[in-house]
Amino acid sequence: MTTLPETTARLLITCPDRPGIVSAVTTFLYHHxxxxxxxxxxxxxxxxxxxxxxxEFQTPSMDVSRPALAQAFGEVVAKRFEMDWRLSFAADKPRMALLVSRHDHALLELLWRWQRGELRADIPMVISNHPDLRESVERFGVRFEHVAIDAATHAEAEAKMLALLAGQTDLIVLARYMRILSGEFVAHYPSRIINIHHSFLPAFVGADPYQQAQLRGVKIIGATAHYVTADLDQGPIIEQDVVRVSHRDELVDLKNLGRDLERQVLARAVRWHIEDRVIVDGNKTVVFS
Amino acid sequence: MTTLPETTARLLITCPDRPGIVSAVTTFLYHHxxxxxxxxxxxxxxxxxxxxxxxEFQTPSMDVSRPALAQAFGEVVAKRFEMDWRLSFAADKPRMALLVSRHDHALLELLWRWQRGELRADIPMVISNHPDLRESVERFGVRFEHVAIDAATHAEAEAKMLALLAGQTDLIVLARYMRILSGEFVAHYPSRIINIHHSFLPAFVGADPYQQAQLRGVKIIGATAHYVTADLDQGPIIEQDVVRVSHRDELVDLKNLGRDLERQVLARAVRWHIEDRVIVDGNKTVVFS
Amino acid sequence: MTTLPETTARLLITCPDRPGIVSAVTTFLYHHxxxxxxxxxxxxxxxxxxxxxxxEFQTPSMDVSRPALAQAFGEVVAKRFEMDWRLSFAADKPRMALLVSRHDHALLELLWRWQRGELRADIPMVISNHPDLRESVERFGVRFEHVAIDAATHAEAEAKMLALLAGQTDLIVLARYMRILSGEFVAHYPSRIINIHHSFLPAFVGADPYQQAQLRGVKIIGATAHYVTADLDQGPIIEQDVVRVSHRDELVDLKNLGRDLERQVLARAVRWHIEDRVIVDGNKTVVFS
Amino acid sequence: MTTLPETTARLLITCPDRPGIVSAVTTFLYHHxxxxxxxxxxxxxxxxxxxxxxxEFQTPSMDVSRPALAQAFGEVVAKRFEMDWRLSFAADKPRMALLVSRHDHALLELLWRWQRGELRADIPMVISNHPDLRESVERFGVRFEHVAIDAATHAEAEAKMLALLAGQTDLIVLARYMRILSGEFVAHYPSRIINIHHSFLPAFVGADPYQQAQLRGVKIIGATAHYVTADLDQGPIIEQDVVRVSHRDELVDLKNLGRDLERQVLARAVRWHIEDRVIVDGNKTVVFS
Structure with a gap:
C-alpha cells in the first residue's frame, strides 16, 4: 500500500519464542x-x-511522543519478553558511507538509485584507496575522500578512515573495495558493514572468484551480499543471485555478466538493510523482504 | 519450524481494513x-x-473444543470486524478430485507428490473423458471414473460428473482436462476449481497456446495455474512460471519444456490451496506462500 | 576466445536450405x-x-582487400545459393541514435555500457521530445537534440527528426521514447529500430502495461525488446526477461522492478544487434547469442 | 527442424585448432x-x-555404407587434423544402466521420461544396494538387480556390479546412489558415469549438502550433474540449476525443493549425453545443448 515516509515507523524484535508475543506487541501499538x-x-x-x-506502522494518530513511545515499549513489552529491539522512524534517514576501489559499477548503481530516491539514506562520504573515481562521485554532490593504503600503511590508513567515519555513519557499504579490512576495523561496525563478493558463496572465497569459477567449469555464476565479519567471506549472507554461463564464456564474459549481478544483488541488500528488513541471527540472516 | 499436522490449525481472514484487527485476533488466540x-x-x-x-497456530494447549473455538471466534472477533473467515484443522484433510484427459504428466506429478505425503489431501477419484489412464491411476490405489463427453453429450456428461462429485470433494483440479466446463458446472465450485493453462496468461488464451507462442516468436514460454471462472482463462491467477526458449525450439520442444513447467506450477498451486495459503480477492489472489 | 576487434569480420547469411551451403562458405573463407x-x-x-x-572470422592472413572479398563472395558463393547476406568488419563501428522521453534509466544504462566499451558503436546523437535529459547526455560527450512533439505537430516533428538522422545512423534505439512513430517514419529504418516495451509481450500491448499487469493479478512481469514495425508492439521480438512479483507489489513496485528488467533486456538486445547476432525472419528473429 | 532418428547421424570432434577444419569436415560430408x-x-x-x-546430419542420400563412411572419414579428414572423433547413428541407441539407493525421485523421473520416448536409450538394468525399489522399477518392464554393499563387502559388491554391467552398458547414471564408487570401478567407465550431487558445486561437497547449506544460511540452493572421477564431487560439471530459499525454509523444505531440482538437472544432463552433446575437456565440459 502507499504509505508516506514521514508517518512510517518500524519495530524490529528478536526474543526467546513463547506464547503471547504477537498479542502483546500489536495490542501495545493499537492502544497508542x-x-x-x-x-x-x-x-x-x-x-x-x-x-x-x-x-511497519503508521503514526498520524500516535498519542505520545517518539521518545515516550520507545520508553513505554521498553518498560511494558520488551522487558517482559527479554527482547532485543529497535524502533526507527522512516523520516530519520540512516547514514551510509561507501568504500570503493577502482571498479565503478557497484558504486554508480548505488549512487544512481540513491539519487532517484530508491535508497532512503544520507551518504556522508565515499572513501576510496584510489583517486580515480573522484569526479564520478562529486558529480552526484557527494563528498569524496582518498585514503591510500598498502601493506606497509594498512593500520595507519584504517585509522584515518575510522577517524573520517567516526560519528558520521550508521552503515558502511563495500562497493567493490578490494582491500581486506582488519578485525579491529570490523569490530567498530558489527553487522553494519555490507560487502558484495563476486561469487556464489561459499563457493570461491578469496581472490579472483571469476577465475576460480572458470577453472572449475561451473555452468552458473553468482554474487553474494553479506555482512563483514573478522573471517573473510564468512559473514551472514543477506542476498545472492546467479546467472547461467557456458563453455563459450571466457573470463572477460564472466566478469561482464557478474558485474550486472553484483549491481543488482548489492542494491537489494543495501535497500533491505536501510528499510530495517534484515535481522542477523548468529551467522545467518532473517530477511523480511 | 517443525510442526505436527495433528496439532496445527489455520485461520484465513478477509475484512475491511481498520486499526486493531491483528491485536484482537492474536489476543483471542493467546487467551485460548x-x-x-x-x-x-x-x-x-x-x-x-x-x-x-x-x-497458523498450534493447538496442544487449546482450552476449548474445536467447535467452541469457532463459535467464540465468530462471536467475539469476527462479527466486530465484519470478517469473512475460515478456521481449519490440518488433521482434517481436504478432498481433491482430479479431472484429466489424455496427457498424463500433470496427473502423475500430483499423484506422485500425493503418495510421498507432499500434498496432504484425500483423493476421492480421478475422472477422465478418456479411458486411457485407468491403469496409471489405479496403480496408486485411486478410483478412476471414465465419463465420455462430446459436443452432443456435454450437458449430460457434466451432470454425470456432478453426480459423481456431489458431497465427495472440496476441490477440483483440472490436470490437463481438455474440455471447457460450462458456467453451470463452475458455479457449483466457486474458487474451488484449479486449472493449469499451458501459457503465460494473459498471453495466448484459448486453444494451442504453444503453437501461438511459436508463431509469435516469444523468447520465453510459461504456464499458469488459476481458479476457473465462467470466462475462459480469465480466472484469478495463483501461480506462474516460465522457461527460456529460442529460435531453435520447434513446437515439440516447446511442448516438452512446457510440460515440465506445467507439472511444477500446478503442484505448487494445489499445495498452496490445500494449505489454505490462497485468498481470492475479486479477480486476483493473495498468496501467503 | 580472445579476439581483437581490429581483425574480426562477420558474415550473416539467409538463403533457401539445400545441401552444400556450409561447405561452400567455409571453403571460400579458408581459401582466402x-x-x-x-x-x-x-x-x-x-x-x-x-x-x-x-x-565470425579473423582476417590477419586475408589474401585480398575487403571490397575484393565481398565481391568474390557475392559472385562465387552468394549467387549460387540465392543468399541474402551481409559482410561486416568489427572495426567499422555501426552508428546508433537514441530516442528518449523523460525516463532516464534505459538511456543511462546504454550510455554507461557504451562508455565502458561494452557496446561497440558510435552514438551520433540523442533525440528527445523533452529537454530534461540534456545535461545527463552531454556529460557523456554525446550530442543532444530536443525535438518537441505533440498531436498537432507530429508529422512536422518526425520530419525534423528524419532530417537530423539522415545519413547519420544505422540503428535507432527507443530507450523509453513515449510517442508512437508513424508508419512513414518506421519505413525509413526497416528492422533497424529497437524498442523496449515494459511488458512480457504479447501480454499487455499498448499503454500502461504495468497497470494492466497489476489489474490482471499476474505473478510475473516482464520486458520485451523488439524491432519496431508499423503495427504497435507487434514487431519481431529480440529478447525478453521476467521477474517474480506478488500481491504485495503495488504499481510503484512493479515500475521499480520493471525498470531494472528494461535496462538489462534492452542492453542485451542492442548489443546483439550491434554484433550482428540477430536475423529477422518474417515476424520472428533468429538470435545467435 | 523435424528429423527422423532413423536417418540422423552425429559426429563429435576434438582436435588442435587450426584453419580449414570446418571446411574439410563439411565438404567431406557434402561429397557423401x-x-x-x-x-x-x-x-x-x-x-x-x-x-x-x-x-548432426541426415543420411537418406548417403552414398556409402556406415562402416565405409567411418573409414573414409578417419583416413581423409581425421588423420590430417589429428582428431579425436566419434561417429554415431541415432538409430543405434546407447545403453544406460541406472544405480540407485532408496530415494526414488531421480530414478522415477528418468524412467518416466524414458517411457515417454524423451530419452532415446535402452536400459539394460537398474542396480540398487537396497531391495526397496524393485516393484517400482519392474513396473516399467526394466530388470532390477539388488547388490547389497557395506564397508566390509565393498570390493566384493563392486566386483559383482562390474560383472553384471560388463558388456551391457555404455553409460552409468547414479540416480541418488549413496555409496562412493572406488577409483577402480570408476576407471572402467571414464567420462561415462553421471552423478547428481544435491548442491551447487563446488559449494558443499561430500555428505549432507542440504544440511551444510542450511547451516551456512545461503539464499539459493542448487543441484549439479557431473561425470564421476576418482576425486569425490570434483568431476567435470555437465549441468547445474538453482532455486531460491529463505530463512523460513527448514531442512525438510530444502530437501523438497532440491528434489525437484535434482530431477530436472539429472534428466537434462542424461539427455545431452545420450544425444552426443557433451565433450569432456580436461576437468570441464563443452555442452552443445
Whole structure:
C-alpha cells in the first residue's frame, strides 16, 4: 500500500519464542493509536527457539511522543519478553558511507538509485584507496575522500578512515573495495558493514572468484551480499543471485555478466538493510523482504 | 519450524481494513492457549482498503473444543470486524478430485507428490473423458471414473460428473482436462476449481497456446495455474512460471519444456490451496506462500 | 576466445536450405586465409525451409582487400545459393541514435555500457521530445537534440527528426521514447529500430502495461525488446526477461522492478544487434547469442 | 527442424585448432550426400587452442555404407587434423544402466521420461544396494538387480556390479546412489558415469549438502550433474540449476525443493549425453545443448 515516509515507523524484535508475543506487541501499538501496515514474523523453532518480528506502522494518530513511545515499549513489552529491539522512524534517514576501489559499477548503481530516491539514506562520504573515481562521485554532490593504503600503511590508513567515519555513519557499504579490512576495523561496525563478493558463496572465497569459477567449469555464476565479519567471506549472507554461463564464456564474459549481478544483488541488500528488513541471527540472516 | 499436522490449525481472514484487527485476533488466540507459528497479513490500501490475514497456530494447549473455538471466534472477533473467515484443522484433510484427459504428466506429478505425503489431501477419484489412464491411476490405489463427453453429450456428461462429485470433494483440479466446463458446472465450485493453462496468461488464451507462442516468436514460454471462472482463462491467477526458449525450439520442444513447467506450477498451486495459503480477492489472489 | 576487434569480420547469411551451403562458405573463407572463430547455423525446416548462418572470422592472413572479398563472395558463393547476406568488419563501428522521453534509466544504462566499451558503436546523437535529459547526455560527450512533439505537430516533428538522422545512423534505439512513430517514419529504418516495451509481450500491448499487469493479478512481469514495425508492439521480438512479483507489489513496485528488467533486456538486445547476432525472419528473429 | 532418428547421424570432434577444419569436415560430408542439420563449434583459444565440433546430419542420400563412411572419414579428414572423433547413428541407441539407493525421485523421473520416448536409450538394468525399489522399477518392464554393499563387502559388491554391467552398458547414471564408487570401478567407465550431487558445486561437497547449506544460511540452493572421477564431487560439471530459499525454509523444505531440482538437472544432463552433446575437456565440459 502507499504509505508516506514521514508517518512510517518500524519495530524490529528478536526474543526467546513463547506464547503471547504477537498479542502483546500489536495490542501495545493499537492502544497508542498506531496502525500496523506490515507484519512479518519468524520462529526458528516453536519449542525453545528464537522469535523474530518486523512491524511497519503508521503514526498520524500516535498519542505520545517518539521518545515516550520507545520508553513505554521498553518498560511494558520488551522487558517482559527479554527482547532485543529497535524502533526507527522512516523520516530519520540512516547514514551510509561507501568504500570503493577502482571498479565503478557497484558504486554508480548505488549512487544512481540513491539519487532517484530508491535508497532512503544520507551518504556522508565515499572513501576510496584510489583517486580515480573522484569526479564520478562529486558529480552526484557527494563528498569524496582518498585514503591510500598498502601493506606497509594498512593500520595507519584504517585509522584515518575510522577517524573520517567516526560519528558520521550508521552503515558502511563495500562497493567493490578490494582491500581486506582488519578485525579491529570490523569490530567498530558489527553487522553494519555490507560487502558484495563476486561469487556464489561459499563457493570461491578469496581472490579472483571469476577465475576460480572458470577453472572449475561451473555452468552458473553468482554474487553474494553479506555482512563483514573478522573471517573473510564468512559473514551472514543477506542476498545472492546467479546467472547461467557456458563453455563459450571466457573470463572477460564472466566478469561482464557478474558485474550486472553484483549491481543488482548489492542494491537489494543495501535497500533491505536501510528499510530495517534484515535481522542477523548468529551467522545467518532473517530477511523480511 | 517443525510442526505436527495433528496439532496445527489455520485461520484465513478477509475484512475491511481498520486499526486493531491483528491485536484482537492474536489476543483471542493467546487467551485460548494457542501458539501462533506463522502469521501473514496484507492490506490492499491502508485507508479504506481490504485486510487479509493467515495464521497458523498450534493447538496442544487449546482450552476449548474445536467447535467452541469457532463459535467464540465468530462471536467475539469476527462479527466486530465484519470478517469473512475460515478456521481449519490440518488433521482434517481436504478432498481433491482430479479431472484429466489424455496427457498424463500433470496427473502423475500430483499423484506422485500425493503418495510421498507432499500434498496432504484425500483423493476421492480421478475422472477422465478418456479411458486411457485407468491403469496409471489405479496403480496408486485411486478410483478412476471414465465419463465420455462430446459436443452432443456435454450437458449430460457434466451432470454425470456432478453426480459423481456431489458431497465427495472440496476441490477440483483440472490436470490437463481438455474440455471447457460450462458456467453451470463452475458455479457449483466457486474458487474451488484449479486449472493449469499451458501459457503465460494473459498471453495466448484459448486453444494451442504453444503453437501461438511459436508463431509469435516469444523468447520465453510459461504456464499458469488459476481458479476457473465462467470466462475462459480469465480466472484469478495463483501461480506462474516460465522457461527460456529460442529460435531453435520447434513446437515439440516447446511442448516438452512446457510440460515440465506445467507439472511444477500446478503442484505448487494445489499445495498452496490445500494449505489454505490462497485468498481470492475479486479477480486476483493473495498468496501467503 | 580472445579476439581483437581490429581483425574480426562477420558474415550473416539467409538463403533457401539445400545441401552444400556450409561447405561452400567455409571453403571460400579458408581459401582466402580467413580463420573461422564462431559459426552458428539454423535451418527452419530441412526440407524446403530457410537456412540462416552467422560466421565470425579473423582476417590477419586475408589474401585480398575487403571490397575484393565481398565481391568474390557475392559472385562465387552468394549467387549460387540465392543468399541474402551481409559482410561486416568489427572495426567499422555501426552508428546508433537514441530516442528518449523523460525516463532516464534505459538511456543511462546504454550510455554507461557504451562508455565502458561494452557496446561497440558510435552514438551520433540523442533525440528527445523533452529537454530534461540534456545535461545527463552531454556529460557523456554525446550530442543532444530536443525535438518537441505533440498531436498537432507530429508529422512536422518526425520530419525534423528524419532530417537530423539522415545519413547519420544505422540503428535507432527507443530507450523509453513515449510517442508512437508513424508508419512513414518506421519505413525509413526497416528492422533497424529497437524498442523496449515494459511488458512480457504479447501480454499487455499498448499503454500502461504495468497497470494492466497489476489489474490482471499476474505473478510475473516482464520486458520485451523488439524491432519496431508499423503495427504497435507487434514487431519481431529480440529478447525478453521476467521477474517474480506478488500481491504485495503495488504499481510503484512493479515500475521499480520493471525498470531494472528494461535496462538489462534492452542492453542485451542492442548489443546483439550491434554484433550482428540477430536475423529477422518474417515476424520472428533468429538470435545467435 | 523435424528429423527422423532413423536417418540422423552425429559426429563429435576434438582436435588442435587450426584453419580449414570446418571446411574439410563439411565438404567431406557434402561429397557423401549428407545434409548437415545442426553444427556447433567451439575454440578454446584461436591461437594454439583446442577445437570442438558437433555435427548432426541426415543420411537418406548417403552414398556409402556406415562402416565405409567411418573409414573414409578417419583416413581423409581425421588423420590430417589429428582428431579425436566419434561417429554415431541415432538409430543405434546407447545403453544406460541406472544405480540407485532408496530415494526414488531421480530414478522415477528418468524412467518416466524414458517411457515417454524423451530419452532415446535402452536400459539394460537398474542396480540398487537396497531391495526397496524393485516393484517400482519392474513396473516399467526394466530388470532390477539388488547388490547389497557395506564397508566390509565393498570390493566384493563392486566386483559383482562390474560383472553384471560388463558388456551391457555404455553409460552409468547414479540416480541418488549413496555409496562412493572406488577409483577402480570408476576407471572402467571414464567420462561415462553421471552423478547428481544435491548442491551447487563446488559449494558443499561430500555428505549432507542440504544440511551444510542450511547451516551456512545461503539464499539459493542448487543441484549439479557431473561425470564421476576418482576425486569425490570434483568431476567435470555437465549441468547445474538453482532455486531460491529463505530463512523460513527448514531442512525438510530444502530437501523438497532440491528434489525437484535434482530431477530436472539429472534428466537434462542424461539427455545431452545420450544425444552426443557433451565433450569432456580436461576437468570441464563443452555442452552443445
Amino acid at each position: 493509536g498506531l496502525n500496523i501496515t506490515e507484519l512479518d514474523q519468524h520462529s526458528s523453532d516453536p519449542s525453545g527457539g528464537k522469535f523474530f518480528m518486523r512491524l | 492457549g494457542l501458539n501462533i507459528t506463522e502469521l501473514d497479513q496484507h492490506s490492499s490500501d491502508p485507508s479504506g482498503g481490504k485486510f487479509f490475514m493467515r495464521l | 586465409g580467413l580463420n573461422i572463430t564462431e559459426l552458428d547455423q539454423h535451418s527452419s525446416d530441412p526440407s524446403g525451409g530457410k537456412f540462416f548462418m552467422r560466421l | 550426400g549428407l545434409n548437415i542439420t545442426e553444427l556447433d563449434q567451439h575454440s578454446s583459444d584461436p591461437s594454439g587452442g583446442k577445437f570442438f565440433m558437433r555435427l
